[in-house]
Amino acid sequence: MSSISELYDVCWEEMRDKLRKWREENYRNSEQIVDVGEELINEHASKLGDDVWIIYEQVMIAALDCSRDDLAWSCLQELKRQFPDSHRVKRLAGMRLEALERYEDANKLYDSILQDDPTNTAARKRKISILQAQGKSSEAIRELNEYLEQFVGDQEAWHELSELYINEHDYAKAAFCLEELMMTNPHNHLYCEQYAEVKYTQGGLENLELARKYFAQALKLNNRNMRALFGLYMSASHIAASPKVSAKVKKDNVKYAAWATSQISRAYQVRGCLPTSVGLHTIQVTFWPRLMSSNNCSN
Amino acid sequence: MLEDDSGVTKKRTLPLSSLSVSFRSHEMGEVELSCLAYAKMYLHASQFPRCSVNGLLLSSSPAGGAVCITDCVPLLHTHLSLAPITQLALTQVDAWCSQTHQRIMGYYQANACVSDSSPTPCALKIAEKIFEQCNNAVLLMIDGEKMFPGCRVPPIVMYERKDARWALKDKHTIMLRQWEETCSIVNQLFSSGDQALLVDFDSHLDDITKDWTNQKLNAKIMELVSPANGNV
Numbered sequence: 001m002s003s004i005s006e007l008y009d010v011c012w013e014e015m016r017d018k019l020r021k022w023r024e025e026n027y028r029n030s031e032q033i034v035d036v037g038e039e040l041i042n043e044h045a046s047k048l049g050d051d052v053w054i055i056y057e058q059v060m061i062a063a064l065d066c067s068r069d070d071l072a073w074s075c076l077q078e079l080k081r082q083f084p085d086s087h088r089v090k091r092l093a094g095m096r097l098e099a100l101e102r103y104e105d106a107n108k109l110y111d112s113i114l115q116d117d118p119t120n121t122a123a124r125k126r127k128i129s130i131l132q133a134q135g136k137s138s139e140a141i142r143e144l145n146e147y148l149e150q151f152v153g154d155q156e157a158w159h160e161l162s163e164l165y166i167n168e169h170d171y172a173k174a175a176f177c178l179e180e181l182m183m184t185n186p187h188n189h190l191y192c193e194q195y196a197e198v199k200y201t202q203g204g205l206e207n208l209e210l211a212r213k214y215f216a217q218a219l220k221l222n223n224r225n226m227r228a229l230f231g232l233y234m235s236a237s238h239i240a241a242s243p244k245v246s247a248k249v250k251k252d253n254v255k256y257a258a259w260a261t262s263q264i265s266r267a268y269q270v271r272g273c274l275p276t277s278v279g280l281h282t283i284q285v286t287f288w289p290r291l292m293s294s295n296n297c298s299n
Numbered sequence: 300m301l302e303d304d305s306g307v308t309k310k311r312t313l314p315l316s317s318l319s320v321s322f323r324s325h326e327m328g329e330v331e332l333s334c335l336a337y338a339k340m341y342l343h344a345s346q347f348p349r350c351s352v353n354g355l356l357l358s359s360s361p362a363g364g365a366v367c368i369t370d371c372v373p374l375l376h377t378h379l380s381l382a383p384i385t386q387l388a389l390t391q392v393d394a395w396c397s398q399t400h401q402r403i404m405g406y407y408q409a410n411a412c413v414s415d416s417s418p419t420p421c422a423l424k425i426a427e428k429i430f431e432q433c434n435n436a437v438l439l440m441i442d443g444e445k446m447f448p449g450c451r452v453p454p455i456v457m458y459e460r461k462d463a464r465w466a467l468k469d470k471h472t473i474m475l476r477q478w479e480e481t482c483s484i485v486n487q488l489f490s491s492g493d494q495a496l497l498v499d500f501d502s503h504l505d506d507i508t509k510d511w512t513n514q515k516l517n518a519k520i521m522e523l524v525s526p527a528n529g530n531v
Binding site: 028133135166167169194196197198200201203211226227230231234235267268271273 | 349378380381382383384386387412414415420421504505507508510
């Protein structure tokens with residue numbers, strides 16, 4: 001089997017830089033990280049200088065993701081040797097136990113970290129991940145709420161909590177989490193768009209109007225967000241079709257929907273592909289009416 | 300009908316004179332699952348091992364005849380329980396089905412949590428909607444624990460509508476033609492790297508140049524299924 005450097009004609013510096021990019025942008029392309037990282041470690045460890053340790057950590061986590069316990073174990077040994085008393089390395093050992101589904105042992109390890117250092121956020125988050133892995137969603141939600149009371153600025157945790165609430169169909173609480181995220185990240189179009197989707201799902205005229213506004217906001221921040229564009233079309237169409245709205249509101253929403261339609265058609269034409277449905281006028285939004293919303297427009 | 304020790308009833312290709320046997324079979328509530336549908340579902344679940352995924356099951360056979368799932372459309376791998384994209388996908392797939400003489404007759408889902416393959420409230424809701432339009436609709440859950448190479452049992456659990464609830468379908472009424480050949484086709488897709496061709500509706504929204512009807516992948520799979528490859 002040829003090496004990565006042969007297959008892709010790259011030198012070790014490019015491989016190291018690629019790993020750094022994936023690390024900094026938090027990509028979870030574990031199979032690629034394992035392929036590139038394993039070769040880098042095996043062939044070029046001596047050239048990496050102090051970078052080698054963070055690469056061991058990155059490759060170890062990716063190896064766990066790909067069930068490569070052999071590779072994870074050898075990375076862990078190198079890190080243990082270099083940093084014998086490190087909490088950070090202990091947490092990695094805990095993650096390996098999690099991957100082996102030895103949750104009790106993993107929890108013991110994390111508890112020992114927390115005894116030494118009660119502010120260790122990584123260990124607390126791992127304990128919550130174990131609850132999720134075991135399917136204990138309500139406990140995970142409870143623990144995550146407690147965590148956020150102490151560490152109110154942890155974006156990652158707020159987002160994780162919004163995902164948990166969405167899975168539990170607790171849309172109101174999911175919306176609350178997303179509101180926190182939008183406040184601290186006002187330029188992030190993805191949070192706006194997710195918030196709009198949650199509002200749309202909650203249903204009811206007021207929520208649909210909010211949804212439409214936040215889909216529009218997401219588009220303002222990123223005009224290529226297709227979910228926001230379709231979402232704008234669908235929420236405006238639903239509002240226009242509601243018997244409860246005034247003639248003016250109806251007219252305005254018909255206009256918004258028409259604008260969205262033209263933007264969608266243009267997007268497909270510009271990218272050189274036609275939507276595989278016959279045409280947007282056949283998107284009969286009422287055909288699958290109010291799927292999953294608890295209340296609908298006529299309430 | 301043959302029964303092997305995996306508990307799945309396999310059907311060999313019948314000679315012409317036995318055609319009448321296969322027409323009678325739909326009265327027993329049998330559902331046939333094609334290689335194409337199975338392969339794409341499996342690929343979808345494999346492409347997103349850390350997420351719950353879902354999709355729609357399609358049939359090109361006429362309503363009222365034998366129930367045959369001939370194809371599937373992979374839908375989402377994020378936020379399965381949020382409405383807008385699901386609604387959008389359902390209407391788009393429905394429109395495409397009327398163009399291509401297919402109908403939506405089922406729903407599949409693979410849960411992120413591998414140890415729990417029971418239908419989620421979201422799965423039941425969507426299956427219910429499909430049942431309103433199609434009275435022999437099925438709900439298929441992929442059993443992640445059985446998705447390992449060499450597993451001799453299809454990793455699926457099927458539910459059908461009985462007495463106003465979704466009841467587990469007797470696995471002896473689920474037909475998978477040429478199960479071993481289907482497994483081998485899936486393996487070939489992985490070794491050739493063609494499994495990466497699979498596009499679901501979510502990926503299409505991330506990049507609209509990607510084709511959620513998977514024409515390219517369908518062609519590759521049908522090539523592997525054809526008699527010319529000795530895979531009859």
